[in-house]
Amino acid sequence: MPDVTVRPMxxxxxxxxxxxxxxxxxxxxxxxxxxxxxxAVFDAGRLPDHRFVAVDAGGRVVGWVAVSPTSTRAVYAGVVEHSVYVDPAAQGRGAARLLLDALVASTEAAGIWTIQSGVFPENAASLALHERAGFRAIGVRERVARHHGRWRDVVLLERRSPVIV
Incomplete structure (x- = not known):
């Protein structure tokens, strides 16, 4: 997506x-x-140093990525959970990958060694994106919660930094 840039949110x-x-x-x-x-709730729940937006050539935000801590325990300070979303009109053109690349660079620079996320198995595009970005499926959390009245599974993904050892 050559007309898209990434900047801090x-x-x-x-x-x-x-x-x-x-x-x-x-x-x-x-x-x-x-x-x-x-x-206010969104802002309070996400780490301020690891939030980015993808912006098109016209200056319009077309996607975002952010992380939340997975635990308040100090031993897990290097583990975060991320979310990445792209405007449906801009999907499939590389904005999500640019956002993930910015997130990986930012978190590794801060000493974060694991980025994780849960993705519905039906979200094939997200699973493929994450695999291309170096994430791996580490398991399926079966019937983890209800969504619109039915039990849903979640594929647990993680990316372990190869530079934080």
């Missing part, structure tokens, strides 16, 4: 970030959540 991106998030939730295969949070 700011509060000024809130409306577009949450709109893209909601579009992903509406698709039914992105998250157990059904409604995007408020910006």
């Amino acid at each position: 700011t509060a000024a991106d809130a409306r577009r970030v949450l709109s893209i998030y909601q579009a992903g939730l509406d698709g039914g295969h992105a998250s157990f959540e059904t409604t995007a949070p408020t910006w």
Whole structure:
């Protein structure tokens, strides 16, 4: 996607970030959540140094990536869980890969050794994207939670940094 660049996310991106998030939730295969949070909740739950947006040539935010800590325990300070979302109109053109690449660079520079995520097995595009970006499936969490009244499985993915040893 040569007309897309990645930059740090700011509060000024809130409306577009949450709109893209909601579009992903509406698709039914992105998250157990059904409604995007408020910006205050989104902001409080994600690490500020590892949030990025993909912006098209016209300056419009077309995707985002961010991480949350997986635990408050100090021994897990190097493990985060990420989310990546792209506007449906911009999907399939490389924005998600650019976002993941920026995230990997940022987290490795900060000493984070594992990025993980849970993806619905039906989300084949996300599973393929993550595999290309160096993530591996480490297992399936069967019937982990209900989504729209039915039990759903989640493929647990992780990327272990080869430079943080």
